[in-house]
Amino acid sequence: MRILPLLRPTFLFLFVAGICCPDVSAQYDGATEVPQRFREGFQSITEKDSESLLSVLASSDFAGRGTGQEGFMKAAQWFSRQLADRGFQPAGEDGSWFQMLPFNVTQIDGEFTKLNIGETSVLSGDDFGVENYFGTFDGKLPVTFARVTKKRPEFEEGAFAGRLLVVQSANRISANDVLIVKGRPECVIVVDRDSRVRSQSVSQLTKTPSAVPLAKLGVTMANKLTAGCEISGDFFEEKNPEKNQLMTSSSEVDLQLRVDHESIDVPNVVGWYPGSDESLREEHVCIGAHLDHLGIQRGSVYPGADDNGSGSTSILQIARAIDTNALKPKRSVLLMAFCAEERGLLGSKYYAANPLRPLQDMICMLNIDMIGRNEESDKEPASENENTIHLVGSKKISNQLHELTLAANQHVNFVFEYDQEGVYNRSDHASFAKKGVPITFLFGGFTPHYHKPTDTLDGINFTKIANCARLDYLTLMMAAEHGHFEKNTDEDTTDSQQ
Numbered sequence: 347m348r349i350l351p352l353l354r355p356t357f358l359f360l361f362v363a364g365i366c367c368p369d370v371s372a373q374y375d376g377a378t379e380v381p382q383r384f385r386e387g388f389q390s391i392t393e394k395d396s397e398s399l400l401s402v403l404a405s406s407d408f409a410g411r412g413t414g415q416e417g418f419m420k421a422a423q424w425f426s427r428q429l430a431d432r433g434f435q436p437a438g439e440d441g442s443w444f445q446m447l448p449f450n451v452t453q454i455d456g457e458f459t460k461l462n463i464g465e466t467s468v469l470s471g472d473d474f475g476v477e478n479y480f481g482t483f484d485g486k487l488p489v490t491f492a493r494v495t496k497k498r499p500e501f502e503e504g505a506f507a508g509r510l511l512v513v514q515s516a517n518r519i520s521a522n523d524v525l526i527v528k529g530r531p532e533c534v535i536v537v538d539r540d541s542r543v544r545s546q547s548v549s550q551l552t553k554t555p556s557a558v559p560l561a562k563l564g565v566t567m568a569n570k571l572t573a574g575c576e577i578s579g580d581f582f583e584e585k586n587p588e589k590n591q592l593m594t595s596s597s598e599v600d601l602q603l604r605v606d607h608e609s610i611d612v613p614n615v616v617g618w619y620p621g622s623d624e625s626l627r628e629e630h631v632c633i634g635a636h637l638d639h640l641g642i643q644r645g646s647v648y649p650g651a652d653d654n655g656s657g658s659t660s661i662l663q664i665a666r667a668i669d670t671n672a673l674k675p676k677r678s679v680l681l682m683a684f685c686a687e688e689r690g691l692l693g694s695k696y697y698a699a700n701p702l703r704p705l706q707d708m709i710c711m712l713n714i715d716m717i718g719r720n721e722e723s724d725k726e727p728a729s730e731n732e733n734t735i736h737l738v739g740s741k742k743i744s745n746q747l748h749e750l751t752l753a754a755n756q757h758v759n760f761v762f763e764y765d766q767e768g769v770y771n772r773s774d775h776a777s778f779a780k781k782g783v784p785i786t787f788l789f790g791g792f793t794p795h796y797h798k799p800t801d802t803l804d805g806i807n808f809t810k811i812a813n814c815a816r817l818d819y820l821t822l823m824m825a826a827e828h829g830h831f832e833k834n835t836d837e838d839t840t841d842s843q844q
């Protein structure tokens with residue numbers, strides 16, 4: 347690494363003493379000096395800040411930032427205040443920081459909801475739950491048991507009318523399944539090896555709820571139900587049905603279901619840093635990360651320190667760097683913290699469908715997700731991944747953006763890996779790539795803590811978070827000078843994939 351003349355004595359001393367220095371940017375070995383014009387911003391990014399910001403994001407105050415839960419709303423408010431502190435302007439609806447998305451929250455009434463089999467009552471929980479339905483059902487119904495393969499038997503219109511259909515199917519059963527639409531059962535219980543259903547669930551308002559009550563039941567309980575209906579032997583098995591089988595019983599099953607719902611709005615947080623060149627100001631470079639995680643599920647908090655407290659931390663550090671640097675970006679910067687990524691990239695999809703600034707003015711979109719841990723798998727120990735990062739999708743739309751990212755990385759010196767291109771559609775940049783915006787995606791890789799309550803601050807690599815911020819700060823500043831990137835022709839794309 348080349349050393350700034352002014353800092354040389356300090357560096358030398360620290361090198362000799364063998365201790366780390368929190369005040370100096372810790373690029374990786376072999377990184378080259380940062381161009382003067384980007385230097386103040388670059389140096390404002392510290393490991394210490396990575397740690398203090400992430401400590402807030404992963405704290406119990408935000409309770410895992412679940413979309414539709416209070417913790418996410420608190421995190422979104424906090425995040426917008428951080429952006430204001432960093433000289434950003436609100437770029438949401440009606441001069442606010444927020445772009446609101448409509449959601450539907452359903453909540454199973456755990457006291458009311460039960461299934462009575464003989465003397466036994468099954469309550470909602472691990473063996474029994476209600477999916478994609480809201481309303482109340484309370485009744486006694488005669489029951490039909492069915493095991494159906496991919497190739498289903500022919501059955502008559504209204505075959506299950508007035509009955510409860512308890513079915514195990516080789517295909518997933520949805521509200522508009524032919525068994526329901528044509529068979530017209532009063533109520534359906536799907537038998538599943540994994541019968542767990544979230545007691546609270548959040549979905550998009552546009553999703554149509556099932557017209558009939560649709561519950562789920564575990565295999566063991568389902569066999570207790572058949573036994574209670576005087577059917578001997580285990581009717582349901584732990585594997586997918588291999589032959590079609592239908593059995594009707596005159597016994598009645600007592601079933602109570604209640605699912606309440608309410609409509610709520612959940613925000614994407616949107617900030618804008620106006621470009622210094624008035625004539626280019628409408629054009630913008632975009633940086634984003636999802637702020638949400640899994641929140642509280644079945645009483646457990648999923649703090650999501652790596653996923654994606656780490657990316658949210660990085661983009662706040664980039665915001666600080668932009669605001670600290672004397673030379674401002676020529677074109678504007680759009681910064682977004684998305685909601686509902688964990689629900690299927692819903693926040694970014696919504697923005698891409700309802701952009702607050704014209705998408706054709708978006709030069710590029712840089713996404714950061716899960717960059718706080720060293721990748722770890724059976725094949726790769728974490729210790730091998732101290733300074734690696736996956737640079738995903740950067741060649742897909744514009745090789746020029748890929749080249750620019752490589753140039754920026756000379757000053758950070760991450761070891762880029764390209765063996766996780768399979769995640770290309772699995773984070774928020776995908777919503778923009780689909781609209782033809784050149785993207786890059788920084789991804790740290792999977793670890794044993796992925797989507798577990800153990801994704802806490804323990805074992806977080808703060809240098810990696812800071813270095814992702816450094817890299818994307820430089821990429822963003824350089825892209826803001828560069829302007830629109832040439833898009834690949836089909837030929838380029840084929841070349842770059844080789």
Ligand SMILES: [Zn+2]
Pocket residue numbers: 636653654687715716773
């Ligand atoms: Zn994520």
